[in-house]
Amino acid sequence: MNESLADRNNYTVRDRVKSMIANFGLPRLIIAAFLLLLFIAAPFVGADFWTQISNTINRFSWNAVMVLAMVPMIHSGCGLNFGLPLGIISGLLGATLSIEFGFTGPMSFVMAILIATPFALLLGAGYGWLLNKIKGGEMMIATYVGFSSVSFMCMMWLLLPYHSPTMVWGFAGKGLRTTISLEGFYDKVLAGFLQIRIGNLSIPTGTLLFFALLAFLMWAFLHTKTGTAMTAVGSNPTFARAAGVNVDRMRLLSVVMSTWLAAIGILVYEQGFGFIQLYMAPFYMALPAVSAILIGGASVNKASIANVIIGTFLFQGIVTMTPTVMNNMIHMDMSEVIRVVASQGMILYALTRKTEGTK
Amino acid sequence: MNNGFGKKIRNFIFDNTVPLMFVLICAVCIPLSGFSFSYLLNEIVTRMGRNIFLILCLLIPIMAGMGLNFGMTLGAMAGEIALILVSDWQIWGIPGVVLAMILSIPISVLLGYFCGKILNMAKGREMITSYIISFFMNGIYQLIVLYMMGPIIPIKHSSIKLPRGYGIRNTVSLLNMRQCLDNLLAVRIGGVKIPVLTFMIIGVLCLFIIWFRKTKLGQDMRAVGQDMNVARDAGIQVERTRIISMIMSTVLAGFGMVIYLQNMGNIATYSSHSQIGMFCIAALLVGGASVDKASIGNVFLGVILFHTMFIVAPKAGAQITGDSMIGEYFRVFVSYGVITVSLIMYETKKRKNKSLVGQQLAQAQKEEAKAHE
Amino acid sequence: MNKTRSLLFRLGTVLILVGICVCMMIVGRGHTVYLDNKKIEVDGVEYAPPYKITVFVGGEQVAKLNARDRGMATCIGQNFEMTLKIMKEKGGEETTETYRLKLPYQLDGIVVNLPAYLAGLPEETWMSEFVSLATETSAEDEELPGGDEMDEFEMGDF
Numbered sequence: 001m002n003e004s005l006a007d008r009n010n011y012t013v014r015d016r017v018k019s020m021i022a023n024f025g026l027p028r029l030i031i032a033a034f035l036l037l038l039f040i041a042a043p044f045v046g047a048d049f050w051t052q053i054s055n056t057i058n059r060f061s062w063n064a065v066m067v068l069a070m071v072p073m074i075h076s077g078c079g080l081n082f083g084l085p086l087g088i089i090s091g092l093l094g095a096t097l098s099i100e101f102g103f104t105g106p107m108s109f110v111m112a113i114l115i116a117t118p119f120a121l122l123l124g125a126g127y128g129w130l131l132n133k134i135k136g137g138e139m140m141i142a143t144y145v146g147f148s149s150v151s152f153m154c155m156m157w158l159l160l161p162y163h164s165p166t167m168v169w170g171f172a173g174k175g176l177r178t179t180i181s182l183e184g185f186y187d188k189v190l191a192g193f194l195q196i197r198i199g200n201l202s203i204p205t206g207t208l209l210f211f212a213l214l215a216f217l218m219w220a221f222l223h224t225k226t227g228t229a230m231t232a233v234g235s236n237p238t239f240a241r242a243a244g245v246n247v248d249r250m251r252l253l254s255v256v257m258s259t260w261l262a263a264i265g266i267l268v269y270e271q272g273f274g275f276i277q278l279y280m281a282p283f284y285m286a287l288p289a290v291s292a293i294l295i296g297g298a299s300v301n302k303a304s305i306a307n308v309i310i311g312t313f314l315f316q317g318i319v320t321m322t323p324t325v326m327n328n329m330i331h332m333d334m335s336e337v338i339r340v341v342a343s344q345g346m347i348l349y350a351l352t353r354k355t356e357g358t359k
Numbered sequence: 360m361n362n363g364f365g366k367k368i369r370n371f372i373f374d375n376t377v378p379l380m381f382v383l384i385c386a387v388c389i390p391l392s393g394f395s396f397s398y399l400l401n402e403i404v405t406r407m408g409r410n411i412f413l414i415l416c417l418l419i420p421i422m423a424g425m426g427l428n429f430g431m432t433l434g435a436m437a438g439e440i441a442l443i444l445v446s447d448w449q450i451w452g453i454p455g456v457v458l459a460m461i462l463s464i465p466i467s468v469l470l471g472y473f474c475g476k477i478l479n480m481a482k483g484r485e486m487i488t489s490y491i492i493s494f495f496m497n498g499i500y501q502l503i504v505l506y507m508m509g510p511i512i513p514i515k516h517s518s519i520k521l522p523r524g525y526g527i528r529n530t531v532s533l534l535n536m537r538q539c540l541d542n543l544l545a546v547r548i549g550g551v552k553i554p555v556l557t558f559m560i561i562g563v564l565c566l567f568i569i570w571f572r573k574t575k576l577g578q579d580m581r582a583v584g585q586d587m588n589v590a591r592d593a594g595i596q597v598e599r600t601r602i603i604s605m606i607m608s609t610v611l612a613g614f615g616m617v618i619y620l621q622n623m624g625n626i627a628t629y630s631s632h633s634q635i636g637m638f639c640i641a642a643l644l645v646g647g648a649s650v651d652k653a654s655i656g657n658v659f660l661g662v663i664l665f666h667t668m669f670i671v672a673p674k675a676g677a678q679i680t681g682d683s684m685i686g687e688y689f690r691v692f693v694s695y696g697v698i699t700v701s702l703i704m705y706e707t708k709k710r711k712n713k714s715l716v717g718q719q720l721a722q723a724q725k726e727e728a729k730a731h732e
Numbered sequence: 733m734n735k736t737r738s739l740l741f742r743l744g745t746v747l748i749l750v751g752i753c754v755c756m757m758i759v760g761r762g763h764t765v766y767l768d769n770k771k772i773e774v775d776g777v778e779y780a781p782p783y784k785i786t787v788f789v790g791g792e793q794v795a796k797l798n799a800r801d802r803g804m805a806t807c808i809g810q811n812f813e814m815t816l817k818i819m820k821e822k823g824g825e826e827t828t829e830t831y832r833l834k835l836p837y838q839l840d841g842i843v844v845n846l847p848a849y850l851a852g853l854p855e856e857t858w859m860s861e862f863v864s865l866a867t868e869t870s871a872e873d874e875e876l877p878g879g880d881e882m883d884e885f886e887m888g889d890f
Contacts, residue, residue, distance in 0.1 A: 454760020
């Protein structure tokens with residue numbers, strides 16, 4: 001009797017550990033352990049620990065908003081937003097137009113957001129309408145909507161009548177450059193706000209606060225009536241419909257939100273990075289964001305703000321740490337390979353999980 | 360009568376939107392580009408020989424209901440690895456091509472098996488999964504080619520190896536087997552070189568596909584493609600059939616890549632394979648195929664239309680806008696656009712059919728209820 | 733019964749493919765043959781080059797070698813056959829003769845000294861390995877994926 005109880009206890013403990021691992025996901029565990037290892041190894045191989053930390057936090061601050069953009073669509077059951085480039089394009093339009101209209105300094109950042117917004121709403125609405133037409137096949141079509149819009153804009157960047165000398169090719173006098181420096185515009189406009197510098201450690205407080213604000217708004221939204229309805233649509237569309245929720249409207253709303261956040265996300269990225277990148281640059285930007293949120297513990301139909309924060313930190317940590325640590329350790333820069341395998345492997349892992357509800 | 364004819368035309372246009380659009384684009388761009396007819400014809404024939412084999416490999420997964428196989432990139436990688444080895448061993452000419460094809464088989468089978476296994480875990484979203492697999496494998500490919508070739512896989516020649524001692528150079532020259540398939544038995548008709556042997560190989564593959572459709576395995580695949588559950592009830596091993604179709608497609612893609620690269624004459628080690636999937640799929644769709652239905656005819660028509668566009672677009676773009684980059688971007692945009700449109704049309708059609716079936720079911724139930732009364 | 737048969741069938745296919753591979757590796761091994769029409773000294777005896785040698789391989793003229801010239805021909809497989817049209821003195825008679833060489837499998841580039849070969853000396857005197865002097869022509873860094881500088885543009889390099 002006693003024995004069997006102990007047996008059962010044993011079993012449950014082992015079971016609990018197993019289920020914990022299953023919940024957390026083995027790949028996620030490996031990635032987290034790998035990052036931990038990198039942090040531990042960094043001082044030994046001669047990389048400055050605080051510089052590494054600063055780099056990681058910096059990159060975190062650039063990318064977090066774009067990862068946050070994944071949340072609404074996952075909640076409404078539209079899956080991973082591989083169509084992120086569409087939002088990025090709205091952001092780029094906002095950025096370039098704001099400069100074209102002659103705004104400078106912090107004002108140009110505000111104006112970029114304001115100008116990007118209508119584009120994001122419009123494109124997002126169209127995109128959302130399309131995704132409502134093709135429920136079940138969202139992810140593949142989203143990918144290709146992103147690709148086609150990026151390649152379409154490649155033509156547009158050349159053809160649109162931009163004139164600002166800081167942006168167009170000098171010799172031709174028309175057609176935007178592939179990279180545009182933001183010096184004098186909104187370079188480090190958020191990062192420089194309340195920046196903390198202690199020795200080698202620097203923290204872009206402003207950017208982090210900006211992200212915190214957006215993340216809080218997102219969290220608050222998800223707890224409003226509309227927000228819970230959106231989650232309901234994602235987790236059980238039939239039930240949601242029965243409860244009188246307009247499924248298509250919720251999905252549309254989530255797509256518009258995601259697109260707008262992507263637009264803001266790229267602007268935040270640019271202010272940290274210091275350059276606007278046009279043409280093919282937004283092409284694969286969805287993939288790092290997608291893998292980041294998945295690494296953070298999200299699945300194809302479940303995501304939280306915590307997932308965003310953890311995921312972005314882990315992903316960007318690996319991106320920044322591997323080159324330096326690897327290079328110093330074995331004199332072989334395998335970071336690219338590790339990054340690709342880790343991030344794509346994570347996406348694959350998520351796609352092959354059986355998920356309830358939507359496909 | 361008239362009405363029926365009009366309806367027929369409308370249906371024809373609706374069913375062939377993409378090819379007709381392309382005919383239109385080509386019709387506008389060809390005169391603008393100013394290329395001579397014989398130049399165009401020569402280019403198209405060359406590109407047909409180069410690409411058709413690769414595109415044919417997409418047909419088999421479509422048959423098995425697994426959609427467009429973005430994972431054909433895996434086969435392309437296998438072909439490239441085989442060619443790198445063969446060119447390091449200095450095997451030239453046709454023997455080199457044959458050896459590369461055979462060497463690619465085990466690699467392709469392994470990759471295809473892996474891909475099939477994973478796709479079985481992601482039923483219903485095969486395409487996005489195979490698409491991500493191709494990225495994932497690209498990482499592994501880099502690991503092998505950039506780091507393991509040299510210290511682990513012996514590479515002798517410094518013309519292939521990077522000066523640092525490991526890894527393969529950006530381009531590997533295949534000068535010694537360049538167009539050896541195309542030139543053997545080649546026939547020139549009025550300045551147009553026809554690579555007869557390559558076309559014969561393609562012909563054999565076409566015959567194989569036609570024959571394969573009629574075999575037990577081919578029938579099984581089509582049954583699985585129609586409805587997995589019904590097929591399973593009928594005693595077909597669904598998972599196994601799907602894996603086999605992936606393996607076949609990957610192996611054929613490996614062969615196709617060898618043919619493709621012997622025509623090009625060099626391997627761009629880190630980029631040759633990355634776009635190949637996209638262009639092949641775009642070409643197939645341009646030929647009027649859809650995600651769930653594709654024929655050999657689609658392949659041929661697609662290659663001709665797509666590559667005509669591909670050849671003339673930059674020049675035509677330059678004529679219209681005065682900037683040759685516009686044309687380059689335009690053809691990339693069109694490739695992606697075609698895939699997007701086809702995917703959307705496929706999904707909407709699927710939904711329409713589903714709701715139609717639902718309506719019919721409801722109707723039948725209603726009638727049954729009526730009969731009971 | 734059926735299982736063993738299909739296993740045997742598969743094994744046979746694999747064996748046949750491996751067989752073809754081996755054949756291809758022997759048949760398809762490519763060599764570059766460098767033909768030298770240069771003066772050579774072996775054991776104190778000097779062999780003077782003829783005035784001009786015209787080399788034909790596979791019916792095509794691949795080189796016209798005056799004294800002290802080097803020509804190049806490619807060959808797939810180990811049996812190299814060349815036809816030499818030799819003119820001993822300027823304006824003299826031309827003699828045409830076909831020669832067959834057995835090439836060593838291991839060597840990519842093989843230098844054949846024609847005067848020594850034509851004099852009928854043992855193989856090691858006229859055959860040597862070709863060592864390229866210009867192997868490191870493009871030693872400058874190539875742009876590889878994930879190269880040394882980890883720049884931010886690589887976000888798009890997935």
